Amino acid sequence: xxxxxxxxxxxxxxxxxxxxxxxxxxxxxxxxxxxxxxxxxxxxxxxxxxxxxxxxxxxxxxxxxxxxxxxxxxxxxxxxxxxxxxxxxxxx
Numbered sequence: 001x002x003x004x005x006x007x008x009x010x011x012x013x014x015x016x017x018x019x020x021x022x023x024x025x026x027x028x029x030x031x032x033x034x035x036x037x038x039x040x041x042x043x044x045x046x047x048x049x050x051x052x053x054x055x056x057x058x059x060x061x062x063x064x065x066x067x068x069x070x071x072x073x074x075x076x077x078x079x080x081x082x083x084x085x086x087x088x089x090x091x092x
Contacts, residue, residue, distance in 0.1 A: 001053045003037055004060035004085045008069075009047040011077035019075060022068040035063055047078075057083060 011015055030036035030052070035069040054060035061081065069075045 005084045006050045007080040009078040012074035
């Protein structure tokens with residue numbers, strides 16, 4: 001499986017907070033299904049990083065498109081999307 005990174009900038013924070021429980025439930029399901037490597041918001045809560053495990057870019061983009069954040073207007077102000085080649089990992 002390849003890894004694909006979505007670097008997200010948030011837009012409407014009020015709407016995001018309303019949708020966040022569904023977004024987090026969706027990510028928990030992806031994690032259980034082996035489709036999520038890691039995710040979390042920036043410390044200032046202005047955006048987030050999501051690393052998907054997917055067979056190809058089309059699958060990873062479909063995972064992002066199915067996220068409640070993507071399906072609700074105004075939450076995602078910007079998304080940068082790239083395949084990621086992990087080189088180093090800290091032990092433990």
